[in-house]
Each structure stands twice: as C-alpha cells, then as structure tokens.
Amino acid sequence: MQLNERQKDALTELINIAFSRTAASLSELTGHRVVLDVPNVEIYPVSELTARLAGFLPAELASVHQVFTGTLTGDALLLLNYEGAVMLTNLLTDDALFSQRLNESAREVLTEVGNILLNACLGVFGNMLEVRVSFSVPRLHLETLGSLVKSLIIDKEELRYALVIYTAFRLRDSSISGFLVIALSVVSLDRLIQEIEAWEDRQGEYDGGKQSN
C-alpha cells in the first residue's frame, strides 16, 4: 500500500500543523525557541518496521506510546534513541547540570513531550478530519525496537500499516532526531486517507469547512 503524491502532501500538511503546535507548546513551557522539522511521511507494513528503522534507531530506544480508539483505532508512538532522549530532556529542562542518564524526572519530561506531540497529532486529526478519537494514558518504554514492535501487534492476523514520520527537534543550537509512528489497521488507514482527501478538497473553499484551531 502506498500514498500517492496528493495524499502525502495533505498528510504532511496536517502533521506540519500538529508539529507547529507542539513546538509552540514546548516553546511556551521552556522559554526557548523550538522547531520541529518538516516531516517526511512514509508508509510501511508494521512487519517491516524493525528492518526499516533499525539503521536510525540502534539498540536502546525511548518511546512514548498512546493508544487511540474511536473512528480510528491504533497506536501512536514517539521514538527517540536513548542518547537523544537524554539530550532532549536536558535541553528542555534548563538545569545547570546535565545528566547522562534518564532518571525518573527525565522520564516524566519525556512522557510529557510525547504526550504533547501525540495529542497534537491526534488532535489535528480530530479537529480537521471528520473523525472522533480518544486517547489512552501515555506510557514511556525503554526497550529495543524489536520488542516494541512486538508489543504493538495485538492480533497477529491483522494486517497493519504504520505511518512513519522522520523528524528532528531543534532547540538551543542542537538537533535531536526521532520518529513519529502511527500504526493502524487497514480499515482505519483507509478511513484516514479518505478523510484526508476530503479535507484536502475542502481547502480553499469559502469558509474552508471545519477549520477550528
């Protein structure tokens, strides 16, 4: 399954809006200028995720995971490698001393960052598209990519796809790369794409349809 050019563009635009809101929230919280890079959107079968991402995410990962249910059902994750996670929390928390491991407070910060990002994405879907979703409590996991992916596949018979968005957090002259992964069943993905196309058509219409902030 692949996204065509128009679908990719539209999805990218939506994620861009979500990322901008995330950056704005983080910026307000920390007082620093924050930019999340323009996303590059790909689709892979979930079974290929480990192979596709292993190059960028070696060994130990930090991931924030939220399950969403409603019109669309699936898992949303923020993935960072361990060092990136340490660096991101250090940069966000303005502490005089930089720690080298994720202590509990740092894990909390990371969970909140993931919470803000994932909520923004799913929120954008909820607001812009004709979908209703609700989210679970965000959870932080420190594990390998392999075991993380295994934990996603609830029903191994179900064919699932993952939207994979590679991005980077830029703040205070540093850049930390990571992935946003949205894993959906075929049915949910079809629905999502349908709604995205409908949204795209609505753009530019007088009143633009639903454009709530």
Added chain:
Amino acid sequence: MLNEAALRWMNDLSAQGIIITDAELKVLVWNHWLEVRSTHLAADMIGRGLLDVYPELVERGLDKYYKDALAGQVRMLSHRLHIYLLPMSSPEASTSYPLMQQSARIAPLIEGDRVIGTITVIDDVTERAEYEDQLVRLLARERNARKEAETANRTKDEFLATVSHELRTPLNAISGWVQILRKKEFDPAFIANGLEIIERNVKIQVKIIEDILDVSRIVTGKLSLNVTTVDLGPIIEAALESVRLAADAKGIKISRTLDARAGSVSGDPGRLQQVIWNLVSNAIKFTPKGGAIDVRLSRVDSQAEIRVSDNGKGISPEFLPYVFERFRQADSTSARQHSGLGLGLAIVRHLVEMHGGTVHASSEGEGKGATFIVRIPFTAVRVMKESSRQAEQRKGNAEGSQVIERDGSPADDAAQLSGLRLLIVDDEPDAREMLQVMLGQYGIQVKTSASVQEALELLERWKPDVLISDVGMPNEDGYALILRVRALGHDRGGNIPAIALTGYSRLEDRSQLLAAGYQMHLSKPVELARLVNAIMSLSGRAEGEYYSSVE
C-alpha cells in the same frame, strides 16, 4: 457499594492529591491529602469552579489542559517543566525547594461515550527531585575530578616524554662524537672541538638530572638551605658571568643596575645564584638574536628586589597563570623550538619561597617580552669588616663606593636614629626595661607592650618605624603577632619592618620567622651593636652605603 468504598479510599487514604470535577470544572471531590497540604478544605472547594479558586491556572495556560481533558485527552505535567500544578509549600523544610514539586495527570471521566468530568491526580515529588539533584551533582563532581586526574596524568606523561627526548639528544651528540674521535686521527684542533662538544653536552645532561633531582627533593621536602648572610650583588654578577658565552653567542646584550643599598639577605648563596641563573638563562633562551636583557637589583620597602626583563617571546595571557608550575611548558609538542624540561621556573619559585620571598612574572603578551621579579626580605647586615675578596669585587663594580668602617660610636648613631619610633613587644618586664634604656640613649622613641593584644591596640593609634618582638611569649607568641600585624595591610601599618628576638637560633626557625613576615632575626642575649645596626638597616636610616657581609 464498591463505588462508595473506592471513593472513601480516594478521599481518606490516598497518598496523592485527587480532584474530581464535573464537565463545567466545578469541584466534586477534594481529597484529604489536598486538605492537609493546600490552603483549602473540601468544604470550601466543593461546588466551586476550580479555575475560579485558582485563577492563576488560566494565567499559566493550564486551563487549556483541562479543556483538552474535557475533549477526551489525557494530559501529563512533569515537575521539571511545570514545577507544580497547584501552589503548595514543601511539607518538610526542604533546603532546595521551598515550593512542593509536583507531577500531575489530568484525565477525562468518561461514561459511555460522553465526557462527564475530569479527574486530576497530584504527586509530591520534592524528595525525589532533591535526590536526583544530589546525584547529578555528585556525578558531575566525580567527572571533573577524573578529568583533572587525567590532565595531570597527561601532563606528567608529556613531561616524561620530554625528559626522555632531552636526555637522549645530548647523549646522541656525545656518543656520536666519541665514535668519530675513536675511529680516526685528526688534527688537534678537530679533536679539541669534538671534546668541547662532548663536554658541553655532558653539562647539559648534568643540568637536566640536577633539575630533576631538585624537584624530587622539593616534592619530598628534602631540599634544605645552607643559610648565611648573602650579598646579592656579587651573586648576580657571578650568575651573569656564567651565561656570558651563551648571551654572546646570540648577540644578546645584558645590562645591569645594582643598587648598593639593596643589601644583604639571609639565604643560601648557591641556591640564590641558581635562581638568578635560571631566570637569566630563560631570558636568553626566549630572546631572539640581538635582543636585550636587563637585570636590576634594588630595594623596595624592606625587601631586595631583583628584576630580570627581556624583549623576547613574551608569555601569552592564557599561559601566564601557569608559568611557575612544574612540567608546564607553553609548547610541549614535538616541534618545540626550545629545549628544556619546564622545571626551571618551578624550582625558582620553590627556592625563592624557601627564602621567605616571592617571585612574579608579567608580560604584555606574545612577542612583547617578559619580566620576572624576585623579592627577598632583608636581614641584619652592618658589619665591622669585609673580606678582601669582596673588596676586590666591589672595585670592579660601577657603583662601588666607600667601605664604612664602623666603630659603633653611639654619638654618630644617635644623630641618625634620633626621633625614630620603635615598638618593643616582650612579656618579661625586665627585658622590656633593658631594651628601653639601651635604645633610649640613641634618641629613639621607645614604646613597649607586654602582649600581642596590647601591641595591636597600641598600633591602632601609634605607628612605629620598626617593630621588635620576642618570639616566645605565652598565649599569643611572636609568630601570631607578626601574622596579625601583616594582616592589617599597608594602610594600617601592616608593613612595619620587624625584628624577631629569640632564644632559639636553629636554621629552620630562622626561615620560618622570615616566612611569617619578620625581616630579621637576632638571638638572645642580643648584642647592642647588632641590634642598632639592624634597626638602622631596617628603618632605612643609613643611606648610600655599600653593605658587605662576613661569615
């Protein structure tokens, strides 16, 4: 029933703050934990809007979090980013956090498919925050300590590599020339030249080894001085003589100005010569061909000052603070232009400090030359005769002047000492009286104190020209006195020249007294003439005369 039990638990037993609101954010549950730690009782909160009681939530933008919850989202607040959700003070007197550090979660309460309200859970994480801070600080300190140790190691490694190189270079020359001279017969001039080269390199190696041994002695506390009265003028001359060839080879001009009044110090002549030799050799090493070096001996307050300045390479501001450290060289790469171990200045500093003196370096920067200043306190001098050797040396000295033959006539001295102010500190009344009488006849204004405390009080209103103190006194002794006097600082008379009188006269005590701040040391019972000389010398009342020393 289950619900009631659960509610009661949440209210009474929970170790976290719990707030439940309806869909309009009116408070339905405000549990016991919150009652105890916030300024509100449940009775005050229930039925009221959460944002009405805490309007600052709106200012901080946290009302949006509640709106998100009402839209079905779960929101997290970490304490590192928000500090707290609701302001409360730390229950235990927390040292670093006067405000309670809180983590919180705000979630929707869902019934069927509707959101009917919100639930907020608040954790007190102050203790955890403090532990984490401590740990991070500890780890940082450890990291720094490790880095410093690594730097120290690296410096030593570089030093050893340098030593190895420095020893090998002359060895190569020596062994090379020995081989050459063995293999063939040459004319005497060639042989003489080869032997000279060998000898020169042997000397270089000897110097390197001696420097290392000196540093080793310094480090283990085994370097000792043979203290006597030393005349700095001839010492400087001797040092300059020994570097003359090296200076001439580079076409460097050495000028000297030796003040006759910058007289004798108490010290080890060999080591003092080593100090000056080191400074001048350094100057020659770092000054290019045709440069100039100036050596100046003068008197500043009650110290002798030797100033060695050159117009050579200079010292960069980054390196200046480290210039006297062992093993430190401004350039320790293998492409170094200057040979040497980098020990010379460290040795100079140690030797000078053992003499109770100080050494400073200054430079305006790279390429702008450098000046080294050594200051050593004076000692009693004025002597009855001088040796013929010294007389001859003085004749060669541009600034030579008369020999003073003293007969110690009180009348002459009285003229010079009249009106001088003197403070004598001694716990024994007989001793005080004796000194007062003895010195009074010279027209000196004498005041006495029986203790350190008395002396300090007196010094607040009366500034003597010279201070004489017994060292062995009960309670506070002469050491305490001089330390406290010197601590007064220049404006409050802290720099008064001082003489120590003691019943001990071991070398160690001598250098300790000088190090503590006395300029001179005389042993009891004190000879009047020596005391008078000392007073005259320290007070600067004897002008324009050349001091010589005698064993």
Added chain:
Amino acid sequence: MAKILVVDDSGMSRRTLRKILEPAGHEIIEAEEGMVALERYTLDKPDLVLLDLTMTGMYGIDVLKKLREMDPQASVIVASADIQRSTLEMVEAGGASAFINKPFTSDKVRSTVESVLQGKADAT
C-alpha cells in the same frame, strides 16, 4: 488583478492557495522550492509573493531575505503553521509584509493579500 508567486513545497498548499486566489482574479505562478522561487521572481516579476516558511532545501526565511536583497520593494507574505513569537519576530525582521497562519482560511488569505496589495498601491 495581481500576479502572485506562490512558494511552497507542498503541492496541496499551492493548490489550495490557487483555489482561493484565482477566483479573485489574481494570476498564480508556482514555485516548489527556494532557488526556483528566486528564478521565477526575476523572470516573472510578480506583484506579491506568498512564501511558506518550513521548506526543505532552502529555508523559507533565507528565501525571504534573498528576495528582499534582490528587490527591497518586494512584498512577501509569509505563511506558516508555526505560531511562536520568535518566529513572528524573525519574519518581521526579515522584511515580510504580513503573516498568515496555516491551516489557511480563505477569508484570511484573501483579505491579507488585498491589504498588502493596497498598501503597495498607496505607497507608489
């Protein structure tokens, strides 16, 4: 009425802006990235530029600066989903005439374009 150069790497955004502005009688030229935008500006001499801030390749802010360097009279409206104050300040400092938030609302786009064109006309 005016010739407008739309610079955005998202085909969707370019399409949307065309949908909004063509009915108002404006002529739309498109550029997919920074370098192309600078070329088109020189060749086609548009009255107004609608510039997306977050582009891969040459950053929007650099395109803005370059345009203003090339032509100090250039009217550039910057569009972005980024609403941080620091971004607004950067954009203003770069010489933009106005700022539009993404996602676009047709009203906002049209009225901002009108007012910038009006301002330009008044100035000359």
